[in-house]
Amino acid sequence: MPTLIDDYESGDPQRVLHAVWQTIGCRDPELLDPLVAALPRLRARTADVELGGMIYSNSTHREHAFQVIENHRDGLCWCAAYPDSLTYDPRKEQNRGHAEIRSTSTPGWEMTYECVCAVCGQVFDVEQGDHHVTWWRWVPRGVKRRRRRGSSNVGGGA
Ligand SMILES: [Zn+2]
Known part of the structure; x- marks a missing residue:
């Protein structure tokens, strides 16, 4: 099973988006903690991945996923x-x-x-x-x- 980090780093828009939505819905520290540690790398590896989006750009959701990770890092509710x-x-x-x-x-x-x-x-x-x-x-x-x-x-x- 690929981890969420694998998905983020895959360069494949489908897999990146999968990881993004998994992150956004996630309240499991065991899944989020590794993402906190990897966050700078995830940002760098996904920066150039074209995520598309029909109405709203999916890159907005990617940024939100990273915000969720940062909130967890910072101990916010x-x-x-x-x-x-x-x-x-x-x-x-x-x-x-x-x-x-x-x-x-x-x-x-x-x-x-x-x-x-x-x-x-x-x-x-x-x-x-x-x-x-x-x-x-x-x-x-x-x-x-x-x-x-x-x-x-x-x-x-x-
Ligand atoms: Zn709250």
């Missing part, structure tokens, strides 16, 4: 990735147990959600829009908290 990409569907995040939808506007193509990170409790205002594909803009309220060295004096009360 998983939800720190949300504002960096327009691809996080609140309903899917809720189904995965990553976030909870507290309320929504009237459902439609364009709507808003109030979401809470299931790990750190960060609240987000999420705007859903539609431009060729559906997108979601996550805006955190207040100051971001950390996953590992988390403070306990902030939050909605227990």
Whole structure:
């Protein structure tokens, strides 16, 4: 089985994109830790790979995958990735147990959600829009908290 690092370094757009999406959906430190160590190399090896993209350039997703790796390196909560990409569907995040939808506007193509990170409790205002594909803009309220060295004096009360 090729590792994600092998895929990133393959020079093959399909394999690079596979690794990119595996990284973006990943919350497994055992998979992410090796990517942290290899990150400078991964950036260099993928810089010239033409990833294409029908509507949005896939290189945007590659950059987001690297952001996910950096967030993990820096000990940020998983939800720190949300504002960096327009691809996080609140309903899917809720189904995965990553976030909870507290309320929504009237459902439609364009709507808003109030979401809470299931790990750190960060609240987000999420705007859903539609431009060729559906997108979601996550805006955190207040100051971001950390996953590992988390403070306990902030939050909605227990
Ligand atoms: Zn969080």
